[in-house]
Amino acid sequence: MAVLPDLSVDIGGLRIKNPVIAASGTFGYGDELTPFYDPSLLGAIIVKGLSLRPMPGNPPPRTAETPCGLLNAIGLANIGIEAFIEEKLPSLAKIKTPLIANIYGHTIREYAQMAKRTATVDRIAAVEINISCPNVEAGGMAFGTDPDTAAMVTDQVVKNTTKPVIVKLTPNVTDITTIAGAVESAGAQAISVTNTFLGMAVDVATRRPKLANIIGGLSGPAIKPMALYLVHKVVEAVQIPVIGLGGIMDYQDALEFLLVGARAIQVGTANLINPKTPIEIINGLTDFCVREEIGNINQIIGDLRTKGEGHEKKGNRKDT
Numbered sequence: 001m002a003v004l005p006d007l008s009v010d011i012g013g014l015r016i017k018n019p020v021i022a023a024s025g026t027f028g029y030g031d032e033l034t035p036f037y038d039p040s041l042l043g044a045i046i047v048k049g050l051s052l053r054p055m056p057g058n059p060p061p062r063t064a065e066t067p068c069g070l071l072n073a074i075g076l077a078n079i080g081i082e083a084f085i086e087e088k089l090p091s092l093a094k095i096k097t098p099l100i101a102n103i104y105g106h107t108i109r110e111y112a113q114m115a116k117r118t119a120t121v122d123r124i125a126a127v128e129i130n131i132s133c134p135n136v137e138a139g140g141m142a143f144g145t146d147p148d149t150a151a152m153v154t155d156q157v158v159k160n161t162t163k164p165v166i167v168k169l170t171p172n173v174t175d176i177t178t179i180a181g182a183v184e185s186a187g188a189q190a191i192s193v194t195n196t197f198l199g200m201a202v203d204v205a206t207r208r209p210k211l212a213n214i215i216g217g218l219s220g221p222a223i224k225p226m227a228l229y230l231v232h233k234v235v236e237a238v239q240i241p242v243i244g245l246g247g248i249m250d251y252q253d254a255l256e257f258l259l260v261g262a263r264a265i266q267v268g269t270a271n272l273i274n275p276k277t278p279i280e281i282i283n284g285l286t287d288f289c290v291r292e293e294i295g296n297i298n299q300i301i302g303d304l305r306t307k308g309e310g311h312e313k314k315g316n317r318k319d320t
């Protein structure tokens with residue numbers, strides 16, 4: 001029998017048993033996919049975006065399908081961090097994999113308050129900051145579109161929590177590497193790339209936008225090449241680990257992100273199409289490593305070959 005490869009990776013101080021993570025907003029509060037498989041098999045789970053107080057989100061319709069993609073304008077509906085900790089977390093005790101809290105605020109102070117709350121909860125292994133949402137103190141401009149604001153949010157979260165901090169970047173910026181550099185300098189331990197791309201769709205029969213919010217975020221296979229490009233750029237720009245996501249549907253997609261240098265990957269929209277996708281990706285990565293006689297998944301990470309037939313030049317590889 002072939003020896004199973006070591007799939008474990010380290011993301012900013014958080015060691016996970018495999019690089020496959022459930023993406024925020026597509027996996028509920030952590031146990032909604034239990035009827036399909038044991039979530040303990042995943043590398044980690046990132047829960048639905050949490051805010052200081054419960055949020056009702058946007059009016060429906062909140063989603064619209066596009067060719068190869070999904071537009072959503074959920075509006076970050078959630079039960080609030082207190083209800084999550086008190087009502088949801090106890091039932092997640094049986095899930096034996098790290099839970100990562102995805103948090104957002106309307107002001108920098110709210111981010112800091114959220115961070116402080118996560119510090120006291122053992123079950124939360126790390127914090128992922130969503131900076132793609134509007135800053136009410138800056139006319140609704142997203143926190144993640146300005147390097148100084150992105151750095152201030154990161155700084156406040158890092159100072160107020162004891163957990164590893166992952167900053168999730170928005171792709172809706174001119175130069176993502178500037179934002180990545182700013183959050184790295186502000187103390188982020190890892191970066192997730194990418195959140196959804198802004199988009200819209202119109203129903204020509206009614207002449208109305210397909211989303212009540214008019215605009216939404218595009219995810220799914222449609223964004224994969226753009227997400228991969230952004231991961232490539234960010235991996236080149238920073239030293240901290242990068243987690244890649246955007247349109248990952250199978251283990252080959254996952255391998256593309258790992259090869260450009262992502263230390264781990266997240267599965268989002270694919271969960272809504274085939275809930276077993278993350279498990280199929282873990283199995284696919286295992287079989288790939290066995291076939292290619294790769295004993296440790298870290299041998300693949302950043303092993304993009306960019307020069308010559310002999311592949312003598314390796315691309316984004318960094319020591320892992």
Ligand SMILES: Cc1cc2nc3c(=O)[nH]c(=O)nc-3n(C[C@H](O)[C@H](O)[C@H](O)COP(=O)(O)O)c2cc1C
Nearest residue numbers: 023024025049130194195219220246247248268269
């Ligand atoms: C229905 C839906 C809800 C989402 N909610 C959140 C959220 O609460 N917080 C967050 O940071 N990202 C959220 N996202 C973004 C995803 O986590 C992910 O970054 C994005 O969809 C790209 O990955 P994918 O193409 O694999 O879905 C959401 C995406 C979808 C489709």
